[in-house]
Amino acid sequence: MNNIYTAxxxxxxxxxxxxxxxxxxxxxxxxxxxxIDFPLSKNIKDFISIDTIKEALNDTNNENIECIYLTGAEPMTHPDFNNILRLxxxxxxxxxxxxxxxxxxxKARFLKRVEGESCFEIIFKLSIDHYNEVKSDDIRGRGTYRQVLHAIKSLxxxxxxxxLSITDYYNEGEEVLRSEFQKVCSKIGFDAKDNNFKINKWHDKNSTQEVNSDFSRESLDCEYGRILxxxxxxxxxxxxxxxxxxxxSDFKDFARKNSLESSFCxxxxxxxxxxxxxxxxxxxx
Ligand code: SF4
Incomplete structure (x- = not known):
């Protein structure tokens, strides 16, 4: 039986x-x-509790965690964001x-002060998807291009x-995006190097592609981390x-193996x- 798909x-x-x-x-x-599939209502209040995070940090004490990534939807909408960041x-x-x-x-000044209280760094990954204001606002919403440029400038x-976290929505290729974004950054006084850009392929939610067994890659997020x-x-x-x-359900006992069975994979x-x-x-x- 060689026609049964096994991820x-x-x-x-x-x-x-x-x-x-x-x-x-x-x-x-x-x-x-x-x-992310969003509901029509804008007011979902599904914030994780700081106690759950404390427990996870305790449970992973023996792991060699090099970086904690605060994600969302939009993590800065969490009412306890500053305390979680400090923790x-x-x-x-x-x-x-x-x-x-x-x-x-x-806010940037405040965040620098918070960083100064710690021995570690705060790193920002800011989402912006097109170097052209009209195209970017078309993807992310009106006014968002200027907002994110203001955030970059402030930081x-x-x-x-x-x-800058960029999704290659129009399939323009990394080289074009990097060089065009470098021009945008230089206009706001940010001398961005190649490592200031993280350019990813766009994931089409309608895709149904499955992973073959003979795939190759440099690294996958699931090989080096987990999400709480x-x-x-x-x-x-x-x-x-x-x-x-x-x-x-928690980091006391969790799976370190997974199958690559979704189109996201x-x-x-x-x-x-x-x-x-x-x-x-x-x-x-
Ligand atoms: S989508 Fe699949 S391949 Fe990608 S990190 Fe998650 S589990 Fe791994």
């Missing part, structure tokens, strides 16, 4: 990246290309995945070195709260490099 199995190589979904569906934007900064570097709409000069002013949500542990941000990515494989985690090698001098 390839993936095993964690190390637990270096802890993703924490602060809110599954609370976001102030509705981007066209987002992999995570006691452990390691913290990367915030944000659309930038809550960051202005005052740079206070000494942060943000990463209010509902338990999952393989990666793509499969947070999806039964196909379920790894357990195919996007990861086509992307070659991890979609969400930072490649620290790019930042080594």
């Amino acid at each position: 390839p199995i993936c095993e964690m190589k190390a637990f270096n990246n802890l993703f924490i979904e602060l809110t599954a569906k609370n976001c102030n934007q509705r981007c066209k290309h987002c992999y 995570c900064l006691k452990r390691c570097n913290v990367c915030i995945f944000t659309n930038g709409s809550f960051i202005n000069e005052k 740079v002013k206070y000494g942060f070195n943000p990463i 949500t209010a509902r338990g542990i999952y393989t990666c941000p793509f499969l947070a709260n999806d039964h196909r990515g379920r790894c357990g 195919m996007t990861c494989i086509q992307n070659k490099k991890a979609m969400f985690a930072i490649d620290y090698n790019l930042f080594k001098e």
Whole structure:
């Protein structure tokens, strides 16, 4: 019987990246290309509790976690965001995945102070999807392009070195996007290097592609991390709260193997490099 599809199995190589979904569906934007399915109502208040995060940090004490990623939907909408940030900064570097709409000069100054209280760094991954204002606003919503540029400018002013997280929605290729975004950044006084851009393939939610057993990739997020949500542990941000990515209810006992059975997995494989985690090698001098 060789016509029955069996998904390839993936095993964690190390637990270096802890993703924490602060809110599954609370976001102030509705981007066209987002992999999250949002309800029509804008007011979902599904915030994870700080106690759940404390418990997860305790349970992962023996893991070599190098970076905690605060994700959402939009993590900065969490009412306890500042306390969660401070808590995570006691452990390691913290990367915030944000659309930038809550960051202005005052907030950037405050965040620099919070970073200064810790031995670790705050890293920002700001979502922006097109170098052209009209096209970007078409994807993310009116006014969002200017908002995110203002956030970048504010962060740079206070000494942060943000990463621009770009989804190649129009399939223009990394080279074009990087060079066009470099021009945009230079106009706002940000001398962005290649490692300031994380360009990913767009995941088409209507895709039904399955993973073959003979795939190749550089790395997958599920090989180096797990995501904590209010509902338990999952393989990666793509499969947070999806039964196909379920790894357990807490970090006391969770699965380190998973099968690559969703079309999201195919996007990861086509992307070659991890979609969400930072490649620290790019930042080594
Ligand atoms: S979506 Fe990507 S990171 Fe998540 S389980 Fe599949 S291959 Fe791994």
